[in-house]
Amino acid sequence: MIILGIETTCDETSASLILFQNKKIEILSNVVLSQDIHNLFGGVLPEQAFRKHQENIIPVLKESLKPISNIAEIDLISVSAYPGLLGALATGVAVAKTIAKIINKPVIPVNHLWAHLLVNFHKVEPIEKKALNKKYLGIVISGGHTNTYMIESVIPLKIRNISKTLDDAVGESFDKVARMLGLGFPGGPIIDKLAQNYRKRTNVNKPLFPIPNPKGYDFSYSGLKTAVKRFLENSDHIDKEEICYHFQFSAIKHIVQKIEDIILDKRVKNILVGGGVASNSFLREELRNLSNKYDLEIYIPEPKLCTDNAAMIAISALFIYLSRKPYKIPFDIYPSEEEGNREIWNIK
Ligand code: KG4
Ligand code: ZN
Numbered sequence: 001m002i003i004l005g006i007e008t009t010c011d012e013t014s015a016s017l018i019l020f021q022n023k024k025i026e027i028l029s030n031v032v033l034s035q036d037i038h039n040l041f042g043g044v045l046p047e048q049a050f051r052k053h054q055e056n057i058i059p060v061l062k063e064s065l066k067p068i069s070n071i072a073e074i075d076l077i078s079v080s081a082y083p084g085l086l087g088a089l090a091t092g093v094a095v096a097k098t099i100a101k102i103i104n105k106p107v108i109p110v111n112h113l114w115a116h117l118l119v120n121f122h123k124v125e126p127i128e129k130k131a132l133n134k135k136y137l138g139i140v141i142s143g144g145h146t147n148t149y150m151i152e153s154v155i156p157l158k159i160r161n162i163s164k165t166l167d168d169a170v171g172e173s174f175d176k177v178a179r180m181l182g183l184g185f186p187g188g189p190i191i192d193k194l195a196q197n198y199r200k201r202t203n204v205n206k207p208l209f210p211i212p213n214p215k216g217y218d219f220s221y222s223g224l225k226t227a228v229k230r231f232l233e234n235s236d237h238i239d240k241e242e243i244c245y246h247f248q249f250s251a252i253k254h255i256v257q258k259i260e261d262i263i264l265d266k267r268v269k270n271i272l273v274g275g276g277v278a279s280n281s282f283l284r285e286e287l288r289n290l291s292n293k294y295d296l297e298i299y300i301p302e303p304k305l306c307t308d309n310a311a312m313i314a315i316s317a318l319f320i321y322l323s324r325k326p327y328k329i330p331f332d333i334y335p336s337e338e339e340g341n342r343e344i345w346n347i348k
Pocket of ligand 2: 033116
């Protein structure tokens with residue numbers, strides 16, 4: 001079967017075709033157009049994002065459809081319906097529903113955050129129940145979210161939220177610190193690079209900023225951001241690479257410590273990671289160490305599947321389809337995950 005995925009939750013316009021055949025997934029196309037306009041402002045502007053999606057969605061879609069000769073070859077359409085920016089979401093959902101109507105095929109609404117996790121299975125073979133009924137801890141670390149999930153099984157898809165950030169998302173804190181340092185947007189990859197430079201040239205000493213540690217499994221980044229701000233205000237000479245290193249150290253250690261708490265408490269052996277921050281080099285190194293320490297199986301997508309893309313939406317739709325998971329029709333768009341889960345899947 002061929003599945004079309006459409007993704008327009010934030011500032012990437014993306015469309016993808018996947019082929020599911022012989023219990024294997026093949027990504028036929030995955031076109032992603034990023035909106036550089038937000039670089040000028042150091043953050044995503046909702047109205048600009050909406051305008052750019054309107055401009056880009058048709059060319060992106062056309063490019064993604066190149067592997068097939070007729071849109072009627074598509075068996076299933078999928079689209080991120082939540083969480084995200086309203087105008088941005090509305091663009092993708094309108095296009096998905098229109099194509100579905102024209103070719104008379106179903107359209108599946110996808111939770112963008114589940115998709116960041118489920119994309120990890122694109123190389124798993126065979127895609128069938130007995131291979132995918134293990135328990136996984138899921139961690140979504142992106143510009144908008146820092147969430148953990150318990151995935152009891154993938155087919156059928158049984159997933160529930162464990163924890164979230166109490167304030168800023170981790171990617172958002174990378175972006176805000178980069179902005180304080182005048183480094184451009186998105187800040188994550190730049191901070192990652194400068195932190196690596198610092199590590200190459202210096203024997204790192206003790207951390208400059210405390211590692212956040214709110215109660216339970218939740219996350220918090222506003223205190224760390226404020227600590228960096230204070231440090232900058234009170235310093236005469238600023239070594240940007242040093243600040244990047246220390247900020248990244250505390251930001252990533254915070255995630256790794258919470259993961260360690262959860263795997264010990266809930267006896268998890270398998271972990272799925274997703275979202276833009278999953279491409280962070282220090283996080284990947286720390287997760288490799290954790291995996292060795294506890295003999296864990298950790299899945300992290302390749303960098304181009306970590307950031308927002310439509311292949312992850314199409315892949316998630318496949319698991320929803322294989323799970324025969326009933327969803328609300330017609331579905332709407334929802335800015336928050338709680339609302340989307342409640343309205344579409346009846347998850348309280
Ligand atoms: O998942 P994503 O593409 O979009 C959202 O759904 O938010 O994630 C984007 C976020 C941005 O905040 C960006 O700064 C961060 O991911 N990011 C990184 C790295 N690459 C991207 N953060 C830390 N290290 C990186 N290497
Ligand atoms: Zn995302």
